[in-house]
Amino acid sequence: MLTVKERIHDTAKPPPVRRTNRPFKSLTFSYNGQEFKGYQGDTLASAMLANGIDVIGRSFKYSRPRGIVAAGAEEPNAVMQLGATEATQVPNVRATQQELFHGLVSKSTNGWPNVDTDIMSLLGKVGGKMMPPGFYYKTFMYPQSMWDTYENLIRKAAGLGRSPLETDPDTYDKVNQHCDIMIVGAGPAGLAAAQTAARSGASVIIADEQSEFGGSLLSSKELLNGKPAGDWVAEVVAELEAADNVLVLPRSTVNGYHDHNFLTIHERRTDHIGDLAPAGQVRQRLHRVRAKWVVLATGAHERPLVFANNDVPGCMVANAVSTYINRYGVVPGKELVLMTTNDNGYQAAIDWAEAGRKVVAIVDTRQSPAGDRIDAARKLGINIITGSAVIEVQGSKRVTGVSVAPISSDGSMVSGSVQRLSVDTVASSGGWSPVIHLSCHTGSRPVWNEEIVGFLPGPTVQKQLVAGGINGSYATGKAMGEGVEAANSAIASLNLDAVSVDLPTTEEVAEGPVQTLFHIPHTKPTSAAPKQFVDYQNDVTASGIELACREGYESIEHVKRYTAMGFGTDQGKLGNINGMAIAAKTLNKSIPETGTTIFRPNYTPVTFGALVGRDCGELFDPERYTAMHKWHLENGAKFEDVGQWKRPWYFPKAGETMQEALNRECLATRESVGILDASTLGKIDIQGKDAREFLGRVYTNPWAKLAVGKCRYGLMCGEDGMVFDDGVTTCLGENHFLMTTTSGGAARVYEWLELYHQTEWPELEVYFNTVTDHWATMTISGPNSRKLLEEVCTDIDLSNEAFSFMDWKAGTVAGVPARVFRISFTGELSYEINVQANYGLQVWEKLFEHGEKYNLTPYGTETMHILRAEKGFIIAGQDTDGSVHPHDLGMSWCVSDKKPFSYIGKRGMKREDCVRENRKQLVGLKTKDPMVVIPEGSQGVFDKNAPIPMPMVGHVTSSYYSAVLGHSIAMGFVKGGLNRMGETVYYPQADGSVIEAEICSPIFLDPKGERQNV
Amino acid sequence: MLYIYCPHCGEHREEEEFHPKGQAHIARPLDPDNCTDKEWGEYLYFRKNPRGLHHELWVHAAGCRKFFNMTRDTVTYEIKEVYKIGEQPSVVADS
Secondary structure, three states: OOOHHHHOOOOOOOOOOOOOOOOOOEEEEEEOOEEEEEEOOOEHHHHHHHOOOOOOEEOOOOOOEEOOOOOOOOOOOOEEEEOOOOOOOEEEEEOOOOEOOOOEEEEEOOOOEOOOOEOOHHHHHHOHHHOOOOHHHHHHOOOHHHHHHHHHHHHHHOOOOOOOOOOOOOOEEEEEEEEEEEEEOOOHHHHHHHHHHHHHOOOEEEEOOOOOOOHHHHHOOOEEOOEEHHHHHHHHHHHHHHOOOEEEEOOEEEEEEEOOOEEEEEEEOOOOOOOOOOOOOOOEEEEEEEEEEEEEOOOEEEOOOEOEOOOOOOEEEHHHHHHHHHOOOOOOOOEEEEEEOOOOOHHHHHHHHHOOOEEEEEEEOOOOOOOHHHHHHHHOOOOEEEOEEEEEEEEOOOEEEEEEEEEOOOOOOEOOOOEEEOOOEEEEEOOEEEOOHHHHHOOOOOEEEOOOOEEEOOOOOOOEEEOHHHHOOOOHHHHHHHHHHHHHHHHHHOOOOOOOOOOOOEOOOOOOOOOOOOEOOOOOOOOOOOOEEEEOOOOEEHHHHHHHHHOOOOOHHHHHHHHOOOOOOOOOOOOHHHHHHHHHHHOOOOHHHHOOOOOOOOOOOOOHHHHHOOOOHHHOOOOEOOOOHHHHHHOOOEEEEEOOEEEEEEOOOOOOOHHHHHHHHHHHHHHOOEEEEOOOOEEEEEEOOOHHHHHHHHEOOOOOOOOOOEEEEEEEEOOOOOEEEEEEEEEEEOOEEEEEEOOOOHHHHHHHHHHHHHHOOOOOOOEEEEOHHHEEEEEEEOOOHHHHHHHHOOOOOOOOOOOOOOEEEEEEEOOEEEEEEOOOOOOOOEEEEEEEHHHHHHHHHHHHHHHHHHOOEEOOHHHHHHHHHHOOOOOOOOOOOOOOOOOOOOOHHHOOOOOOOOOOOOOHHHOHHHHOOOOEEEEEEEEOOOOOOOOOOOEEEOOOOOOOOOOOOEEEEEEEEEOOOOEEEEEEEEEOHHHOOOOEEEEEOOOOOEEEEEEEOOOOOOOOOOHHHO | OOEEEEOOOOEEEEHHHOEEEEEOOOOOOOOHHHOOHHHHHHHHHOOOOOOOEEEEEEEOOOOOOOEEEEEEEOOOOOEEEEEEOOOOOOOOOOO
């Protein structure tokens, strides 16, 4: 076992190599409860490596120890839980992307009781044979009833963090942006594109997920114009930041690329500063960008190779090794062996050697590699073993050695004897995979390219351009050239003048061809060799993919789902291409034939905070209040949500139960006078010379003869003949009507009217306007309502002769201009007073001033429901469900057959199914036990002893206790109910009891309607 | 999310302002009373579900509240044209 000091730099002094230009500052952070030191400019991952932390988690399925393998967004293992307090917990953070700050608290998310001693690993150690692909499906399928139990155990055993149990104290927000050119990625290609675009005068946004711009240049020793690449980066960034037309977004991941060039950017504004955002600052921001052009300069990820035990901590992607050395000054080991299929991979060994550490060997799978980097490695005296591969790794919590053997020239088999090398770090490079994720988000399928051995973005309909690594152009000079070219192509389409920029001179590096090799052979067949991991995060192995193919999964999408390859939070950034290649080989197909799975948003995990922004708490959904809301609050109303409206539900007095309050409200209304805030009813003002004709077409009843000053109830159906809304419409003037709708249906009805006017009958001259919020509406109802109104309204003759039922009059109520409608939803003498909304509260209070002597009682929606049910009035949406026509409701009186125009619903009501016998019809229900209230929704049966499943004959839609009548009342649907008066229906309940009810008229009170006509 | 040009407002606006209302050009039969059940059923319920070009009815619900038609590719989500009610599409599928 190596000690920390042997492998890493001295944490008490600045590191020997560090390209970050921030002032040196030492920081303290904690990991699994232990304190460690790091530097400003570190990522959590680089600091962990510097401190010699090898094991950062346990694998998902086999509980194998895992270490850091990459240095960026593609990291599959180092997924940490952050947060110093319960409220600031953040799961699913890649240590490779988290900047270190003083006091950062991190925990590994896997491993129980801890990552170093993991009990679950026993399961893995007994052998992967216990857990082949489809293991969960195969093992836990039966008995199905046990799945919940299994699932709990499985979830406890493995996980990737947890959500906080307390409310997040930070603020998040969203910003909408528009730009001409959106550049994704600030590596050489993106920076060159941005510089070009900026100079053209176009509006530009450039975003990069890292804290610093530069991309691949941040971790390379490459010289530009003979100077460190960082100098050029700094120059370009300074120019961009100074330009008014450019928005520069570091720490901002473009996570989604949607239709019509809509992109979402997750900007982490303070995650690098501390556990909590500084006061007054937004922690994260979601930019929603609509761009005329998008330039994808997202670069490429290096692919690791697949070989036995390639998951032992100490196995890394070659380029990550270079990044940790060159960018963070951390050499992540002492003795390196590098395996590569290409020239580029050599750079890791060169950087390792130049950092003063020992490169035990470069193992090149190619027989006779040749190129500048190979020469450079030779010059450093590095031992290069050609035509060979690292076929197996030794070690458990850290690499201790490797087995190296010659392989056949096609890489399919081990062709010679095995030698052992003692090393603690294994770097591997299987070539590069362009980061095509965003290009896939809009549905474009990637295309395989033999030359670069990888997928390139496919054809797209988006205004999308690509430059650099995503295009397979890895050389810095070429990438920059493509950036300029892409920007100029966008500039040209924007009709701006082309821009020329002086790109820096780059070093030419001669490279030999890449070998197409993904899966390293072993002396044993794949199924018998030690595990060769393809997808680290989901523990998918080469043998697992082979098994899936043998079990008949031929589509790569099925292989993916069966093995779970690429299903992790890393979306298979490292492993997918290797897995597809292994599947292709097993199926004897080419990679293009096998195809690829596609990537979906988001590119990396996004916090809920950023997605939600400020649309939470009281801003989650708008709430609508009536003009009298304040009074309701002050008078102890309980509220009910009706659409977005807050409506008083009932007004309990101290110590009253809900039922007691309802009984009191109902009795007071029927005995004297009650008042309801009815402002939420939808109100649509309809004008025009054809308004009357239009009403006749959308309502089922006639409107041609409704005189000015009169009101009429109307039913509205769809073309299928089914009721969808109802309400009273009033003739205010010859060409002027006021339509009321249900509170929840107002917007729908309004759009419905516009639909028919604009698309079917544009020749009708009619205009609609929503006036719901313009009026405050209060309904006074009960035998004393006239007396009460007389006290506050002196300019309208309220006598029955002068102002009869279904009339309306304009006048003054409580000194305010008002429209008074004599309509009734309770069956009592009733007036609906409408005043301009801002006078609502004043008039309401005035009514109470005068109403005290009449025991004026406020009631809410529940009492309204009971009072109307006593009268058998329906509520559209409660007693209708889109499957009943007016005749089913016993409302044939409201349907005209004589109107000249075939109104909406007329033809629909006559369809075969609508005119058949035995449809479910709305009837009244009187329970045998008068005190029992049938639960709404209860299903009725005619034979209570019928075997299960019992034939159901309809459900209860409305059911209440009526204090006025002293017994329960209900309405419901019963098959052929209108012809079954007096028959019995049974309502079996979940508890085994059966409620018995007699079918009766739904009009329980005052069937002749005398009370409202006094 | 679509970026939709409203032919009434003369501006591109976000999809959030619009509601899709299904297939366009479904005219209400002029004489419903003389339609057979089959004819009425086809008017009510039968709709195309093409892969490719589709003519749709939309409404600028949170804008001018006007209805209009759109020719849209259901595979790529490209909007080929928008046109007012009563007008005919200029982009149509070959067949």
